[in-house]
Amino acid sequence: MLPPQSILSEVFGYAAFRGPQADIIDHVIGGGDALVLMPTGGGKSLCYQIPAIARQRAGKGITVVVSPLIALMHDQVGALHEAGVEAAFLNSTLSGEEANAVEKKLLRGEITLLYAAPERITTPRFLAQLDSLHERGQLALFAIDEAHCVSQWGHDFRPEYRALAVLHERFAGVPRIALTATADALTREDIVQHLQLQEARQFISSFDRPNIRYAIAEKKDATSQLLRFISNEHDGEAGIVYCQSRKRVEEIAQTLCQEGVDALPYHAGLEPDVRQRHQDRFLRDEGVVMVATIAFGMGIDKPDVRFVAHLDLPKNIEGYYQETGRAGRDGLPADAWMAYGLQDVVNQRRMIDEGEAPEEFKQVLRGKLDALLALAEATDCRRVRLLDYFGEQSQPCGNCDNCLNPPQVWDGTDAARKLLSTIYRVQQQSGISFGAGHIMDILRGKATEKVKQFGHERISTFGLGAEFSEQQLRGVLRQLIGIGALAVDASAFNTLQLTEGSRAVLKGERTIELRESVAASTGGKKGRAA
Numbered sequence: 001m002l003p004p005q006s007i008l009s010e011v012f013g014y015a016a017f018r019g020p021q022a023d024i025i026d027h028v029i030g031g032g033d034a035l036v037l038m039p040t041g042g043g044k045s046l047c048y049q050i051p052a053i054a055r056q057r058a059g060k061g062i063t064v065v066v067s068p069l070i071a072l073m074h075d076q077v078g079a080l081h082e083a084g085v086e087a088a089f090l091n092s093t094l095s096g097e098e099a100n101a102v103e104k105k106l107l108r109g110e111i112t113l114l115y116a117a118p119e120r121i122t123t124p125r126f127l128a129q130l131d132s133l134h135e136r137g138q139l140a141l142f143a144i145d146e147a148h149c150v151s152q153w154g155h156d157f158r159p160e161y162r163a164l165a166v167l168h169e170r171f172a173g174v175p176r177i178a179l180t181a182t183a184d185a186l187t188r189e190d191i192v193q194h195l196q197l198q199e200a201r202q203f204i205s206s207f208d209r210p211n212i213r214y215a216i217a218e219k220k221d222a223t224s225q226l227l228r229f230i231s232n233e234h235d236g237e238a239g240i241v242y243c244q245s246r247k248r249v250e251e252i253a254q255t256l257c258q259e260g261v262d263a264l265p266y267h268a269g270l271e272p273d274v275r276q277r278h279q280d281r282f283l284r285d286e287g288v289v290m291v292a293t294i295a296f297g298m299g300i301d302k303p304d305v306r307f308v309a310h311l312d313l314p315k316n317i318e319g320y321y322q323e324t325g326r327a328g329r330d331g332l333p334a335d336a337w338m339a340y341g342l343q344d345v346v347n348q349r350r351m352i353d354e355g356e357a358p359e360e361f362k363q364v365l366r367g368k369l370d371a372l373l374a375l376a377e378a379t380d381c382r383r384v385r386l387l388d389y390f391g392e393q394s395q396p397c398g399n400c401d402n403c404l405n406p407p408q409v410w411d412g413t414d415a416a417r418k419l420l421s422t423i424y425r426v427q428q429q430s431g432i433s434f435g436a437g438h439i440m441d442i443l444r445g446k447a448t449e450k451v452k453q454f455g456h457e458r459i460s461t462f463g464l465g466a467e468f469s470e471q472q473l474r475g476v477l478r479q480l481i482g483i484g485a486l487a488v489d490a491s492a493f494n495t496l497q498l499t500e501g502s503r504a505v506l507k508g509e510r511t512i513e514l515r516e517s518v519a520a521s522t523g524g525k526k527g528r529a530a
């Protein structure tokens with residue numbers, strides 16, 4: 001059999017394998033199953049392309065690659081053709097005639113790698129064709145790309161992926177390699193279980209992207225913060241700005257353009273030809289900033305994206321990691337910058353609470369959101385936190401906002417207890433709950449119309465927190481919501497509700513740490529511990 005090293009240099013023109021590639025390729029060529037976790041840009045494709053070529057040349061037949069995205073298939077097949085490898089795809093862009101031609105080639109064994117969408121692979125017709133190859137010993141390998149799509153806990157669940165278990169049941173003995181760039185422990189378990197990869201060897205790469213500098217800022221005026229970030233640090237450079245909604249994408253793109261940034265919008269509501277045009281410009285021209293919803297990005301291989309900015313909080317750390325991972329694929333310094341505030345927390349909670357999902361599912365989603373909030377509120381190394389989430393231990397990186405400018409922390413426990421007891425007392429007195437603004441007014445001793453209307457100036461904590469600024473208290477509220485010691489009831493005007501977790505804070509068993517910058521920027525002096 002041709003050694004993998006020769007295929008690497010002769011077919012792909014690369015000198016050496018990267019990281020775990022060589023081990024993975026040896027294992028798969030040898031007929032073993034594999035689960036590969038490697039960050040974006042790590043070089044997953046070669047992990048199945050080289051075994052496909054090696055096994056094909058050894059007379060073992062074709063490799064079927066399951067891929068969820070048409071654009072991705074086109075790119076990969078195009079690149080393989082350039083390298084002189086027989087590759088094809090089967091998807092909805094082909095006419096009946098074209099698809100037939102591919103199937104003929106497939107059955108004649110004239111293809112080394114066949115890319116297909118999961119829903120295509122699991123059709124009876126296609127499975128029958130695979131049967132016929134299998135009987136002749138001409139099925140070399142199954143590669144399942146973006147394997148996290150099988151997990152409903154991931155950010156990109158595709159039910160069709162579940163049906164891929166058939167590959168193991170029907171074609172026992174044909175090796176399988178599943179690959180993904182995003183997998184926390186839960187998702188990983190799901191992949192193993194649903195794709196029946198219990199016997200597969202797991203190759204887990206470091207998820208660290210040392211050239212990316214992570215920074216998370218408190219949201220004040222997001223648009224001007226973004227403008228400052230771009231003009232100070234990335235003037236004229238390519239980047240992606242992620243926003244929650246289509247409307248916001250449009251607004252931000254427009255504002256950036258008015259300020260002289262070469263920005264384009266991208267979201268699922270735009271006409272396909274507009275989307276394509278914007279994507280082409282982003283890939284081709286220098287220094288284009290794409291303002292997008294998460295509809296943009298998967299399969300985009302642009303090496304010199306110098307920054308990824310989040311103007312709204314993603315749903316979870318996997319999403320954040322995958323999106324920020326699109327920066328700096330060339331290995332040169334890049335920024336992952338996010339602005340987030342209390343409203344983000346409220347919005348994300350509300351989306352979960354008001355969603356259609358069953359309660360147990362919502363619990364998982366809340367847990368994942370909490371982990372992201374903890375990352376956002378962290379006062380220590382972001383990278384340590386991020387990698388820890390993926391099960392990887394590391395040392396402070398020296399290249400994130402918290403490492404570069406260690407935030408002073410102040411003890412917000414007192415403020416937290418006062419807030420919680422105000423919420424409790426107001427609820428006791430009035431029998432209903434109130435929102436953040438009103439609770440803060442009471443604690444700060446502001447006798448607003450509403451405070452007077454409900455007689456809340458008689459609450460015993462009225463004015464007890466006069467030394468705290470509104471901004472400080474917002475920080476405390478974010479933390480409390482982040483750690484589950486306070487809930488926002490989206491079905492009742494975003495009122496604040498005590499939770500099981502409130503008790504530990506009220507009883508002083510749990511401390512609340514906040515970054516000093518929050519306090520310093522408002523000039524607040526009291527309420528800080530030494």
Ligand code: ADP
Pocket residue numbers: 014015016017018021038039040041042043044045046301
């Ligand atoms: P992933 O799918 O993990 O995001 P890709 O397979 O697209 O990553 O690889 C990312 C880039 O790295 C591609 O341009 C690929 O050609 C390149 N690459 C992969 N392996 C090597 C290698 N051993 N040497 C040099 N370049 C490599």
Ligand code: ZN
Pocket residue numbers: 380381382383384396397398399400401402403404
């Ligand atoms: Zn760090």
